[in-house]
Amino acid sequence: MKNYTTVVGFILMGLSNNHHVNILLFVVLLVVFLLAVIGNITVVTLSLVDHRLQSPMYFFLRNFSLLEICFTFVIMPRFLYSLLTERKSVSVPGCFLQLLLFFLLGSCIFFHVGLMSFDRYMAICHPLRYSTIMNGRVCFQLVLSCWVMSFLLIVPPVFMVVLLPFCGPNIINHFYCDVAALLQLSCMETGHIEVMIYVSATVILVGTLTVTIISYGCIISTIMRIPSTTGRRKTFSTCSAHLLVVVIVYSSSIFRYIRSSQRGTRDFDKIVSFLYSVLAQLFSPYIYSLRNEQVKQALKDACGKAFPKWLRLS
Template identity: 40%
Template structure:
């Protein structure tokens, strides 16, 4: 069996293991290399967005810790969700900023594996945490008398911890099975971070089983929590419509609307990306969808929760007043 020789002028660093199958020592993230003239503009835009995400979610975490009126289960979950968003975006965005700054996209194999694994784990955590937040709203509206008992601090903590850890074994296993695949000549990933769909496009041979495993995992992690959210909100809406006063209905809807907006923003773009058939024709659209649920949704979340919530806006006014009087 003869080994293939790789052109030394190519940027690909590939270790040959058998005829036309290679084990990459690194990948090259193409990112936005198709629009090189906009590199510095994109760097400035994404750096600004990253600062907004850190600041916005950081303020949400701060006010839910210092404001007594926000010491409730709902804001406990929102605080954890904001922390999750900071971690989630920090897995991908700093790396993308570095690639835009250096005009290089080289990422070592194990760094790529780590980035993908962390991204998948945090994405799974977001799915489960959104479902937990829907359950919290369900108990608060449909069983208000039992709410303090059902959603005790201990239960809330257990639900949050479960949301963070339940996806770890699944996503570690999924990362291993994807990066154990044999790859062809190219190690160039047409994306701005290491993700499953673009990596599968580089794999050689029959990957039907791998694609099936990815699809089943996506159904379990994305679809099942989403169905739980739908069931919770169907019960919530049914209960709200039975309320006697318009004021009560409006208040109940206002406490749920922010969460619903976040759910549809995240699940809409993520579901299209992971559950649609694989195709090479719409890679640009795939990048835009990935930008939406990895970067834009975490940026919008603090605005959604603050602008549509009187308790949060009141706490923000108190915080800024205290800062101005120092």
């Protein structure tokens, strides 16, 4: 198929056309962006330099945080720039690159969520066999398989979207280059691509959600048998925080991408997309990592070495 693209760029409408609202959004989202990046960089740095954070759990968390950093940079800098300057145009290659990276990294994040829930299941339900089964080679293979599965499921439908002819109009009713809006702008039948997207989204979302639900179900069953009330409460607190992120990310993503028609973007879709592409990225490092007691102790020790005089004065 030849690429008969006639448009030279797309216009991203964003979340609002009001200048004052956009300035307010810029300030709020800049803070969210910085907190998300700082939180994830902190997790990556601590897991690399602290000897206590060398278990498989922190290996997966480190990779998860790296994915979150890359995913955040796919959307937020361009979005913040458009809010500040009100320049909403994006080139066709730039739009397609953002589309590819958004879905490739996003799907890999979902696979990592399922992988981390399985890791917690092994650690809590099979503690004696955990270190033997989850060795370094297996952990590396599991992370690599997340990337391979994401590539195989995402690249074919995105490649088909790239080959579509776009003859105008070129206005995308979204704050990033979303596949639904691009399908609507194409001047060619896109039914076969919609089916591919639906199948890929179902495999990624339903598959990883199933692994997550089964893993946490087994974890909760094991927790209920813990004799100590304090131990049960502490573990439940951690699991409930993890499940909150899972509920937000999966519910919004399933609503957005597992439906009969993949064409078109409604205003409500932008709000749903905002939940999993922006807000979830802020909460993830703090809920998955920085609430962990070992991570908090490692952070405290690192701050003590970096700012000893300031800590003594305080």
